[in-house]
Amino acid sequence: xxxxxxxxxxxxxxxxxxxxxxxxxxxxxxxxxxxxxxxxxxxxxxxxxxxxxxxxxxxxxxxxxxxxxxxxxxxxxxxxxxxxxxxxxxxxxxxxxxxxxxxxxxxxxxxxxxxxxxxxxxxxxxxxxxxxxxxxxxxxxxxxxxxxxxxxxxxxxxxxxxxxxxxxxxxxxxxxxxxxxxxxxxxxxxxxxxxxxxxxxxxxxxxxxxxxxxxxxxxxxxxxxxxxxxxxxxxxxxxxxxxxxxxxxxxxxxxxxxxxxxxxxxxxxxxxxxxxxxxxxxxxxxxxxxxxxxxxxxxxxxxxxxxxxxxxxxxxxxxxxxxxxxxxxxxxxxxxxxxxxxxxxxxxxxxxxxxxxxxxxxxxxxxxxxxxxxxxxxxxxxxxx
Amino acid sequence: xxxxxxxxxxxxxxxxxxxxxxxxxxxxxxxxxxxxxxxxxxxxxxxxxxxxxxxxxxxxxxxxxxxxxxxxxxxxxxxxxxxxxxxxxxxxxxxxxxxxxxxxxxxxxxxxxxxxxxxxxxxxxxxxxxxxxxxxxxxxxxxxxxxxxxxxxxxxxxxxxxxxxxxxxxxxxxxxxxxxxxxxxxxxxxxxxxxxxxxxxxxxxxxxxxxxxxxxxxxxxxxxxxxxxxxxxxxxxxxxxxxxxxxxxxxxxxxxxxxxxxxxxxxxxxxxxxxxxxxxxxxxxxxxxxxxxxxxxxxxxxxxxxxxxxxxxxxxxxxxxxxxxxxxxxxxxxxxxxxxxxxxxxxxxxxxxxxxxxxxxxxxxxxxxxxxxxxxxxxxxxxxx
Numbered sequence: 001x002x003x004x005x006x007x008x009x010x011x012x013x014x015x016x017x018x019x020x021x022x023x024x025x026x027x028x029x030x031x032x033x034x035x036x037x038x039x040x041x042x043x044x045x046x047x048x049x050x051x052x053x054x055x056x057x058x059x060x061x062x063x064x065x066x067x068x069x070x071x072x073x074x075x076x077x078x079x080x081x082x083x084x085x086x087x088x089x090x091x092x093x094x095x096x097x098x099x100x101x102x103x104x105x106x107x108x109x110x111x112x113x114x115x116x117x118x119x120x121x122x123x124x125x126x127x128x129x130x131x132x133x134x135x136x137x138x139x140x141x142x143x144x145x146x147x148x149x150x151x152x153x154x155x156x157x158x159x160x161x162x163x164x165x166x167x168x169x170x171x172x173x174x175x176x177x178x179x180x181x182x183x184x185x186x187x188x189x190x191x192x193x194x195x196x197x198x199x200x201x202x203x204x205x206x207x208x209x210x211x212x213x214x215x216x217x218x219x220x221x222x223x224x225x226x227x228x229x230x231x232x233x234x235x236x237x238x239x240x241x242x243x244x245x246x247x248x249x250x251x252x253x254x255x256x257x258x259x260x261x262x263x264x265x266x267x268x269x270x271x272x273x274x275x276x277x278x279x280x281x282x283x284x285x286x287x288x289x290x291x292x293x294x295x296x297x298x299x300x301x302x303x304x305x306x307x308x309x310x311x312x313x314x315x316x317x318x319x320x321x322x323x324x325x326x327x328x329x330x331x332x333x334x335x336x337x338x339x340x341x342x343x344x345x346x347x348x349x350x351x352x353x354x355x356x357x358x359x360x361x362x363x364x365x366x367x368x369x370x371x372x373x374x375x376x377x378x379x380x381x382x383x384x385x
Numbered sequence: 386x387x388x389x390x391x392x393x394x395x396x397x398x399x400x401x402x403x404x405x406x407x408x409x410x411x412x413x414x415x416x417x418x419x420x421x422x423x424x425x426x427x428x429x430x431x432x433x434x435x436x437x438x439x440x441x442x443x444x445x446x447x448x449x450x451x452x453x454x455x456x457x458x459x460x461x462x463x464x465x466x467x468x469x470x471x472x473x474x475x476x477x478x479x480x481x482x483x484x485x486x487x488x489x490x491x492x493x494x495x496x497x498x499x500x501x502x503x504x505x506x507x508x509x510x511x512x513x514x515x516x517x518x519x520x521x522x523x524x525x526x527x528x529x530x531x532x533x534x535x536x537x538x539x540x541x542x543x544x545x546x547x548x549x550x551x552x553x554x555x556x557x558x559x560x561x562x563x564x565x566x567x568x569x570x571x572x573x574x575x576x577x578x579x580x581x582x583x584x585x586x587x588x589x590x591x592x593x594x595x596x597x598x599x600x601x602x603x604x605x606x607x608x609x610x611x612x613x614x615x616x617x618x619x620x621x622x623x624x625x626x627x628x629x630x631x632x633x634x635x636x637x638x639x640x641x642x643x644x645x646x647x648x649x650x651x652x653x654x655x656x657x658x659x660x661x662x663x664x665x666x667x668x669x670x671x672x673x674x675x676x677x678x679x680x681x682x683x684x685x686x687x688x689x690x691x692x693x694x695x696x697x698x699x700x701x702x703x704x705x706x707x708x709x710x711x712x713x714x715x716x717x718x719x720x721x722x723x724x725x726x727x728x729x730x731x732x733x734x735x736x737x738x739x740x741x742x743x744x745x746x747x748x749x750x751x752x753x754x755x756x757x758x759x760x761x762x763x764x765x766x767x768x769x770x
Contacts, residue, residue, distance in 0.1 A: 047723040050764045057720030064683050064720055071713045080747065084769040087715035107716060155716070240770050267770045298449050310770040318770060328456045330472035331492060331540070335442030335449055338432040357767065362465070364749045369765060378763065379435045380754060382742065384469040385625050385652045385695040385703060 044165060046104060053095070055105030058158065058165065067107035069116040069154070073175075076120065076151040078236050082175065083151075085241025086231055089265070090153055090173040093229040093247050098157040098169050108154025110170070110218055119211075120149055129214075131207050139184045139191075146180035146193040148203040150233050152211075167220060171227040172211060175242070176204045179235050197232070201245070204230040208248065209257050216255045223252040229263075240267040240308045264314070270307040280311040284349050288319075291347035298336060301326050316352040317372075323358045327365060333358070334381055337366040341377050344368060350375070429550060431489060440476070440490030443543065443550065452492035454501040454539070458560075461505065461536040463621050467560065468536075470626025471616055474650070475538055475558040478614040478632050483542040483554050493539025495555070495603055504596075505534055514599075516592050524569045524576070531565035531578040533588040535618050537596075552605060556612040557596060561589045563627070564620050582617070586631070589615040593633065594642050601640045608637040614648075625652040625693045649699070655692040665696040669734050673704075676732035683721060686711050701737040702757075708743045712750060718743070719766055722751040726762050729753060735760070 047057040047064075058065045077083045091105075111119075115129075122145075123130035133145035157169035178200060180193045195203075208228045215221045229247035234240060243265040248257045268280040270288045279285045292305040303325035310318040323340075327333050340356060348354055348370075356368040356377075366381040432442040432449075443450045462468045476490075496504075500514075507530075508515035518530035542554035563585060565578045580588075593613045600606045614632035619625060628650040633642045653665040655673045664670045677690040688710035695703045708725070712718050725741060733739055733755075741753040741762075751766040 047720045048727040050719075050723040050726050054719065054723065057716070057723065059683075059724070062679075062682060063685070064717070064724070066685065066717065067714065074713055081769055084715050088768055091716065091719075105716065105720070107714070153714075294447075297447060298444075300448070300451065308770045320768070320770060328459055329452065329492070329538075330469050331442070331476065331490065332449070332451065334435075334439065334476075335432045335490070338435040338439065338442065339444065339449070341435050342433040355765075355767070367752065367765070380740075380752070382740070383473055383705070384466055385693045385705060 053100055055100050058104060058106045065106055068109050068112045072113055072116045073151045073153060079238060081241035082233050086173060086175050089244045090229060093244055094155055094171045097227050097249055103157040103159060106156040106158055109156055110221060111154045116152060141191055141193045146195055148176055149174060149207055150177045151175035167224055169225045170221060173229050173231055174204055174207055175231045175233050176200045177233050200232050212250055212257055213255050225252055226250045239269045243267055266311045268309045270309055280309050284316050287347055287349050291343055294343045298339060299325060316349055318352050319354045321356040327360050333365045337379050337381050340368055341379050344377050438485055440485050443489060443491045450491055453494050453497045457498055457501045458536045458538060464623060466626035467618050471558060471560050474629045475614060478629055479540055479556045482612045482634055488542040488544060491541040491543055494541055495606060496539045501537060526576055526578045531580055533561055534559060534592055535562045536560035552609055554610045555606060558614050558616055559589055559592055560616045560618050561585045562618050585617050597635055597642055598640050610637055611635045624654045628652055651696045653694045655694055665694050669701050672732050672734050676728055679728045683724060684710060701734055703737050704739045706741040712745050718750045722764050722766050725753055726764050729762050
């Protein structure tokens with residue numbers, strides 16, 4: 001319980017920082033076009049689309065419309081990989097349901113910080129809306145009731161209706177613990193309750209049903225499609241975040257979840273640390289290993305090379321490679337980046353987006369990226385005048 | 386003197402880390418092509434060219450041929466902006482003389498760590514080759530002999546000759562202090578001797594002449610063109626590095642500098658901190674200010690926005706914009722980056738390369754870049770699985 005209280009305090013502080021400058025939806029200036037003039041900063045604008053396949057965001061009176069529960073998830077995650085992968089994964093689920101061409105993205109406006117914080121808590125006399133089970137008094141890892149629901153996020157999807165934006169869909173992400181970390185006393189040692197995949201799925205589905213019912217009680221959400229997606233949190237020591245495993249699309253007005261669509265997303269870290277560790281695809285790991293051995297001895301001081309790899313339906317759908325080494329001159333960074341481009345194009349698997357970041361103790365030095373359909377890598381060396 | 390000794394110790398340590406795995410130039414595998422195979426890691430390869438207008442670098446037995454004086458300049462600069470701008474500026478000077486299509490870049494192989502460290506020291510009984518004036522015993526800012534030469538760098542330019550690479554040109558950069566920082570006692574307060582532009586120029590030219598004479602005594606450097614470029618170091622508290630102000634191209638065999646070509650490069654920081662501060666071009670500053678005011682209130686918490694701007698012959702030749710703000714979700718980063726792309730394309734001056742990096746306390750979050758001829762910005766959000 002200490003943990004939860006601490007997290008709530010953090011959330012409240014985060015909220016205080018955020019400010020409360022959000023207001024109801026006004027007239028829409030000129031949707032879809034660049035409307036960033038300094039003079040007419042009133043009304044609603046959109047952020048524009050940096051690339052196809054991304055949602056535009058909503059700007060109100062020159063200011064981004066931030067989430068009503070802004071900052072809660074930051075304080076709910078000890079492993080920031082869970083934060084990033086939860087939010088970008090939820091966007092990917094939403095894209096299956098709400099087309100980026102038709103819908104505009106808005107940070108959640110219907111669940112407030114206090115609502116989300118209460119829902120993430122344990123059910124109790126003082127917190128009747130808690131979605132996590134009551135505290136049964138046990139501190140035994142196997143006998144206590146663990147915290148199942150660790151984080152949740154609301155995303156709103158709007159469509160243009162005349163000159164206004166209209167709420168036309170909502171996506172809710174539920175982040176469920178695979179391991180629940182707890183302490184027996186304040187600031188005491190950390191213990192953990194492991195939660196099986198079957199339990200994660202079962203509890204997630206139960207919570208989703210309750211969330212759907214509650215959302216339908218809000219007037220604005222009564223008659224919009226609500227997508228709910230279930231995410232399994234990675235452990236706190238993981239070098240890659242968790243993954244979504246199921247989602248349900250609930251038509252306007254429905255108050256219980258009819259069916260779930262399974263999602264097969266897996267994350268891996270290369271190089272694998274032990275021979276028994278799971279590998280997404282052994283060919284990809286071989287490719288990565290060849291690339292790694294090609295570059296780590298480029299300088300007399302060895303570079304550190306690791307990768308996150310994501311697989312969807314057993315196909316590689318993305319790789320983030322992180323290289324750390326010490327540089328002694330700007331020309332070394334330039335030469336290394338050129339060499340990386342060659343080696344990456346030669347060794348790394350194609351057909352999936354690949355990002356490579358090169359860092360030293362002074363931070364990022366260069367960066368290379370290839371899209372899923374691209375053949376060559378874009379490369380950039382961060383310079384200074 | 387303490388400062389110099391400390392810096393030398395640092396340089397020696399850096400050298401020890403580097404290792405000594407450099408050897409003489411061998412057979413050239415297949416220059417100009419991608420020759421990064423794991424099996425034939427013997428011989429000389431090139432890094433490949435990431436983009437037109439960049440030099441390829443030299444790889445020897447799968448390892449980058451690092452400078453013989455690797456790490457000396459790192460320890461000579463308290464302001465890292467002076468390090469980066471010195472090295473990339475020297476590359477730009479070299480490009481005026483040695484075409485990137487014809488020449489291959491090699492880190493300096495003829496001036497060793499000990500040579501450079503000695504040359505950067507004061508002339509004394511124990512250091513007869515010191516290029517800085519003898520210590521006259523005074524600790525008065527105006528009466529003492531300041532350290533003029535703060536850093537120097539050798540860059541080698543090779544051409545292909547049959548299957549071998551042949552040294553065909555050398556560039557030497559000399560970094561000259563505009564302010565010499567010194568202490569009167571070990572670990573004591575820092576004092577400074579200001580050095581006028583006229584003195585920087587005069588002393589730089591004298592040192593260049595002596596360096597040219599010495600280089601001609603080395604057999605390998607007797608009959609190659611040697612370009613010497615003079616750089617004025619920025620102050621230690623500057624938020625932008627110094628600039629090159631002159632260079633001389635010395636034909637093969639010549640032992641004294643005949644003439645100097647002036648270079649007009651100026652660096653500025655926007656927003657200017659005081660009304661009397663110098664501005665590169667008031668239109669550019671207005672553009673930057675409009676961009677800044679458009680984005681700094683995007684979130685309820687204000688973003689920090691600063692820029693380095695470089696002018697060559699009074700024309701803007703580059704801008705690096707650095708934005709720092711706090712994000713509460715991945716979707717905030719995506720939306721902000723989309724918005725930045727719109728605002729940058731609308732407000733920022735065109736015709737010069739512009740880089741924008743977006744960071745939070747967790748490091749870089751996204752990045753946008755436009756080339757000098759480009760119309761739209763490339764944008765990238767750093768994500769995680």
